[in-house]
Amino acid sequence: MILAQLSDFHLSSGHPERTKRLVRAIDHLLGLETRPDAVVITGDVADKGESSMYAEAAGELARLPMPVFAVPGNRDWTEPFRENLTPWCGEAENGFLNHVGEMGDLRLLGLDSRRPGSQQGQFSAQSKSWLEARLALQPERPTAIFLHHPPFRTKLRNGSIGHQIEGVEMLEEVVRRHSNIVQILCGHLHRIYAVPVAGVIATSAPSLAYQGIVEHWHEKDDFDIRPAVTLHYWQDGGLISRLAW
């Protein structure tokens, strides 16, 4: 089975080309010889919380015949996200939009990693309780966690190395206790990373809107790079991840 990941659309009325890039990515998925069995979206659907942009995203996502599971990113606003993407996102619980999905044997647990008032993320005590309760329901079932902010250290804009999510130690502790967690899928970085987190590989997906270059966060984005989707092949109890254009 194939799980496709789309991330960081950053749709904006000031950047209509980003909607075209989303259209192109969805056309690509629909044109694949073997279509994905499910799709996860790892946040930053709209750039500035514009309801009309969530409606545009919904119009495109509606073309996908397979199940779609979405969590928000730091740019997303709770209400327009939920109102427009309700078929594909979780119910707001204390303002957070965590979400459970599945693709065959594989369970997908989506975490809302936003920290209100900040661009950086968090794995809160509330998220920890939510995740542990879901994991306890099916302790043996292979599970992938998907969230916007990566729970690993990355090179930051100022050139230092650091975390983009608070409370990462708590997430590491949960992952260590659950050998059925097979991979952690993230967005936010607009570029590919693959980093071990508590013994599990965590990957970040490229953005549909624009790609970042590690040394020049956002200042030198390359709009010429085609939008890429990530395809995760579920095989022999693990995911094999690769890009597709």
Ligand SMILES: [Fe+2]
């Ligand atoms: Fe982000």
